[in-house]
Amino acid sequence: MTKTLCQFVDEDDKEFVTFPSIYNHLIHWFQHKCEMSQLPFFILLLISLPLQVIPQNHQTADERTILLKLKQQLGNPPSLQSWNSTSSPCDWPEIFCTRNSVTKISLRSKNIIQKIPATICDLKNLTTLDLGDNFIPGEFPRQLYNCTKLQVLDLSLNYFMGPIPDDINRISGLRYIDLGANNFSGDIPPAIGRLSELQVLCLYQNEFNGTFPVEIGNLSNLQILGLAYNGKFVPAQIPVEFGKLKNLKTLWFTEANLTGEIPDSFNNLSSLEILDLSRNHLEGKIPSGVFTLKNLTKLFLYSNRLSGEIPETVETLNLVEIDLSMNNLTGSVPEDFGKLQNLQWLSLYSNQLSGEIPSSIGLIPNLKAFRLSHNNLSGVLPPELGLHSKLELVSAEVGRPVKDKRLKEAKGGGDGRFYDMEMGSNSSVESSKEEMPFKDNKELSVKSERYWEDNEGVFNESKMRNDKVFCLAAKGHGMKSRSSKYKLSWILRRRLLRLSTWVQLWDLISMIRK
Known part of the structure; x- marks a missing residue:
């Protein structure tokens, strides 16, 4: 039996209590009409559904206006030609939507040369912003503090300079941040350790001339830590606190001016899969616990000053690569x-x-x-x-x-x-x-064995085989050597040719960025 409009309204009007007042008026009007005739249920649907779409269309139009303004502020780059006033932003290649609202923007490799406009945070549902591999200048964009839902931020391979702000933890929901291959300097602030949701922290290849904070050891959700190729760091030991990172899967610390011994607390890194402490000044013995980490697949400790015997007991049965040269x-x-x-x-x-x-x-x-x-x-x-x-x-x-x-x-x-x-x-x-x-x-x-000089330093053959640009290679992005500012050696670029080595790592980051 066909359900009548009167029955529908009487039984289910509780579903409409959150509608705007115009919907309530319509309901009362139909209730009045029901005294005169029985209207089929589909009439209500035909009338109400278009009205329900109005707020979504309005939101889409507002976000399109914001994005077109953003495009203008970025200098109308030719790479954003698809951004126009006649199509939905959800159909633009660089835009990703959830329930008809913009949640992700990917402007990677779009030849952007302007600073990041504050307008971008008018997109109230924005969770992911990827501006990597551009020419964006200036200091860290504090205007992003207003992106209250931001979880993924990639500013790698740009021209940012100056210190990372002491209050960067104001972007409190960050789960992934990549500031690698820039010119950031000074200290890495302790505020980084207050980003409690952080799972991926990539600060490789910068101009830091200070220290990195022990507070990083407080990031209990951290899975990937990339601080490699920061040779201007003040000489420092690896903090014992890093041994608290129970969820850490990748520690990439190549050429970071590390001194002292590898902490015994590393024996507690039960989730660790990749450990790279190569090309530093580490001394002492290799902790025996390193060879008991069940999930370890790659161990790179080459080019240090390690001494003593290699631990005899080896329980890391998943190891694929060992380099202690x-x-x-x-x-x-x-x-x-x-x-x-x-x-x-x-x-x-x-x-x-x-x-x-x-x-x-x-x-x-x-x-x-x-x-x-x-x-x-x-x-x-x-x-x-x-x-x-x-x-x-x-x-x-x-x-x-x-x-x-x-x-x-x-x-x-x-x-x-x-x-x-x-x-x-x-x-x-x-x-x-x-x-x-x-x-x-x-x-x-x-x-x-042979190792030789390239134009930027000593090259040894063993380094060619690894794609240890963890944060970049894992995301499947290439790296441009367009400027000496990156100081990317021939070795580093060669590693990107074998991204398949890091499929598992890419899967991990893809999962985090969803």
């Missing part, structure tokens, strides 16, 4: 490394390691690179090395110096390919009498 490590190569079935890269060169190379390393099924040259090793390379994995690079000074550099055909190659065997300089290491039985017929280069 260019330190002062002594003792033997741990037998437990052979348990790392996911290991692809093992680099221990330029240390003071001694003893024989464990045969178990030759059984690692995924090993692609094995670098142990410039140590005091003895014995022979494990005979299984290359049999069980697609080995591509070996540098272990595998035998006594030979009279000439000769090409040796790999055992079982069968395809006429040759392997370049360039012997190293460990005179106490004896080579196996037989050719190395490499499983794959790929070209294998067995070389002594």
